[in-house]
Amino acid sequence: MRVTRVGDPGAEFPVALDGDGAYDLRGLTSDITADFLAGDWAPRVRDALDAGELPGVALDGLRVGAPVVRPGKVVCIGLNYRKHAVESGADIPEEPVVFMKASNTVVGPQDTVLIPRGSERTDYEVELAVVIGRTARYLPGPDSVPRHIAGYAVANDVSERAFQLERGGQWVKGKSCETFNPLGPWLVSPDEVGDPQDLRLRLWVNGERRQDSTTADMIFDVRHIVWYLSQFMVLEPGDVISTGTPSGVAMGSPDIPYLAEGDVVELEIDRLGRQRQRVARA
Structure with missing residues (x-):
């Protein structure tokens, strides 16, 4: 499973990537935060994808940010x-x-x-x-x-x-x-x-x-x-x-x-x- 964040600096939102598709993760989390990462995040994303709960998103023209929010260290x-x-x-x-x-x-x-x-x-x-x-x-x-x-x-x-x-x-x-x-x-x-x-x-x-x-x-x-x-x-x-x-x-x-x-x-x-x-x- 792959996740990242896209959008202008300071306004990124999380997406999951599965095959050639990208999916909006905001139904699960507001961002790739410490709370989201704690525990097994990948099975949660996979379950949501398999259930059709994550809408597709077009990434064309969107900046790719760091895949996690600013780390504590x-x-x-x-x-x-x-x-x-x-x-x-x-x-x-x-x-x-x-x-x-x-x-x-x-x-x-x-x-x-x-x-x-x-x-x-x-x-x-x-x-x-x-x-x-x-x-x-x-x-x-x-x-x-x-x-x-x-x-x-x-x-x-x-x-x-x-x-x-x-x-x-x-x-x-x-x-x-x-x-x-x-x-x-x-x-x-x-x-x-x-x-x-x-x-x-x-x-x-x-x-x-x-x-x-x-x-x-x-x-x-x-x-x-x-x-x-x-x-x-x-x-x-x-x-x-x-x-x-x-x-x-x-x-x-x-x-x-x-x-x-x-x-x-x-x-x-x-x-x-x-x-x-x-x-x-x-």
């Missing part, structure tokens, strides 16, 4: 792909590297990405995003994680490397500029995704492929990440976890240019859809 995992850790000149982490990203960075999958003022090193990062569906605190082990996951989505963890690494303090400064977290196009239920450690991720800039890997290269898998985070913070429905990026980012090679005004970034993950953003200056 966005938690990110750094250096979580082996080849990316190597290209960054870092040791393989013994525990997940955790940082936070401002929740108001979340935008739609086709919205413009803005290079912040003073930036010369804005970078791209295709990532598998996990959306929490049940409150998770002190989970007993990784095997307890699946029932707490509402679904998965594509994320672009846009980063400003000088802000992140050269301005002192924590990484959050290079991660929290406006528009720095395109999310979507869909939230996909776990049953439709299957094994989250068997997904191919790709990213292109101006048609040139920059990233191409699989989630099998993760150092810490999805179950471990969610279990681990629950030992340090309470994860709530609607929270988003970005699970790290593979190799191929601009920071990883002097021959790869950073993003510039007018660039077009495209990214996709198997079974989770595709994003496309044009880059502009703030």
Whole structure:
């Protein structure tokens, strides 16, 4: 099952996607909120679809927003792909590297990405995003994680490397500029995704492929990440976890240019859809 939100910023409404059809979800929920995600949302949507309770809707001309309302928090995992850790000149982490990203960075999958003022090193990062569906605190082990996951989505963890690494303090400064977290196009239920450690991720800039890997290269898998985070913070429905990026980012090679005004970034993950953003200056 796939759901998303469409409409102008601040006026999005929820829809379900089934085959080639789109269906208005407002008979079930006003939006893709924490309350909607709590528990098993996908069977509720499927039952409503099968009962003919959700009217069809035409999506032509409608902007696609982020597939969930603004999350309570966005938690990110750094250096979580082996080849990316190597290209960054870092040791393989013994525990997940955790940082936070401002929740108001979340935008739609086709919205413009803005290079912040003073930036010369804005970078791209295709990532598998996990959306929490049940409150998770002190989970007993990784095997307890699946029932707490509402679904998965594509994320672009846009980063400003000088802000992140050269301005002192924590990484959050290079991660929290406006528009720095395109999310979507869909939230996909776990049953439709299957094994989250068997997904191919790709990213292109101006048609040139920059990233191409699989989630099998993760150092810490999805179950471990969610279990681990629950030992340090309470994860709530609607929270988003970005699970790290593979190799191929601009920071990883002097021959790869950073993003510039007018660039077009495209990214996709198997079974989770595709994003496309044009880059502009703030």
